[in-house]
Amino acid sequence: MAKTHDAVIHSRNIIRDRDPADRIFHGLVLFLSILCFIVILYPLWFVVIASISNSDMVNRGEIVFLPKDIRFYGFEQIFQDSRILIGYRNTIIYVLGGTLLNMIVTMPAAYALSRPDFKPRNKIMLYFVFTMYFSGGLVPTYMQINNLGLINTPWILLIMVLINTYNLIIARTFIQNTIPNDLYESASLDGCSHFRFFWSIVLPLSKAIISVEILYYAVFHWNDYFNALIYTSNNDIQPLQMVLRRILLQNEAFANGNGGVQGGYAQSSADQVKYAVIIVSTVPILCVYPFVQKYFEKGVMIGAVKG
């Protein structure tokens, strides 16, 4: 009630609304925004408090707003288990290596397709765009990768989705809109080649889109479990998301060191480990997030230009 009152005062100060309908409106806006805030944040908050509370109390539903009987059993368990560590290592390799390859392939292609004097560019664009809407399907793709001998190798997780057509389009649109065509024409008169122009002019001027692309690709590699599920079965090369799936969803036993169910391994402590696993696997990306938020927003804008 007090909050609604604040909103009324607030809106009066700024826009001097006299209409009672406006008061209701601004009260409603405030109410809905607070509701939204709680609905989004509460599940995340709950995972945090559940991970450090007494797990029996969590299972009885006694932990609702604040942690009780604080302990760090779950986190201790994680750091004694090698699977999370291996998963992390693999995911970092796939994110860094995969994103690097993505960029090496996407940026030059986007530049070439952005050249207005490159005649076949519309036909080549169609060649890419068609794959957004039509594909051979899961089985033929699997067989193709099998024929290439890439099943169950780390390579497939590095190069699967080497280039994403949507990312290609936004990079092309950006280069097209920000780098004036005259620039290339005058550079080429001075004997500048496409390679040189791309490297010394286009890339330095495209920092914004490069950050957006890196972010899009990196988040894809970080979250991807589908390709690992289909194309790999060896635990040693699987990314973190597959390890999480085994631990969190398939209830694979979490035990000290070497795995296997131990005596005294109770369901409640297993649950506590799960909460801790969720946190340990999500915190890195959330830590990076505030720094990259503006790039994500920018990426959506650039993408929206084409629609």
Added chain:
Amino acid sequence: MTAAVSKKKSRGIGYYLKQDWQLWVMLLPAIVYIFIFCYMPMYGAQLAFRKYDYAKGIYGGDWVGFKYFTDYFNSAMFSTTLKNTFLISLASIVFGFPAPIVLAIIINQIRNSKWKRTLQTIVYIPYFISVVVLVSMLNVLFAKSGGVLSDFLKSLHIVPGNANLLGQKQYFIWMYVGSGIWQSMGWNSIIYIAALSSVDVQLYDAAKIDGANAWQRVVHIEFPVLVPTIMILLIMNMGSILNVGFDKVFLMQNTLNKQSSEVISTYVYHLMAPTTGAPQFSLATAVGLFTNVVNFVFLMLTNYVSKRVTGSGLM
């Protein structure tokens, strides 16, 4: 200028290759990759018309025509998977589509810039949570006993006291759609917020002077600004109506809810990698090809309609 253009036109292919070879080099990795990983599997989709023979490889099996398609159409799974896929898609659009629009209008109306920024930062966060983590969060928050949110819903009598939100098949679609809204509402609102920020402030002032209240300003100023964006996104959504993502459905599936959670993409996976029995590669390919074609037709149709109605389409 015209002289230069006509001069260019008369030049042969050799000239352009010489002129543009560096551009071709830059495109080559992408073209080759797409050819190997996208176009060759399309050619491999002929497996849908052949009996799979391990010894003879993907193109070597006997030609059986539309046998696997009719097998699928006549099987019980056809109506189940089609219905589930369609319902989940439709519910996602009906409930998930308006949510970011409403959120964008709310955020745009917040006067306190600090609160506005905070809310924006918070609502984007769930987008960065991986599907695996999201589904495991659902599993703990909506657990049959002791789940905080399922207890909350039960105490409000929104669901009956003995409900199992994760297991009973009638709740699957709501859990799927609800968690989808939670995860992507904020992210999807970005584009609408951007559209709203382009509204001329004078327009609001003029409306105020003319006596329009806040509701009327939203309906007559903000909503019309959003309409073009809404139309384009709606078309794109309609075009992928049979394209329910594999990731989340697959992870949310369990033996109890399978009746309402088996969609086409998970069915294809289960045909290809069954828990028991031999994989049915040809049938899986046929099912995949069928949805691909249906999606493609849907997209072309919506694109055509949009071009006729709004004058702008995707292609």
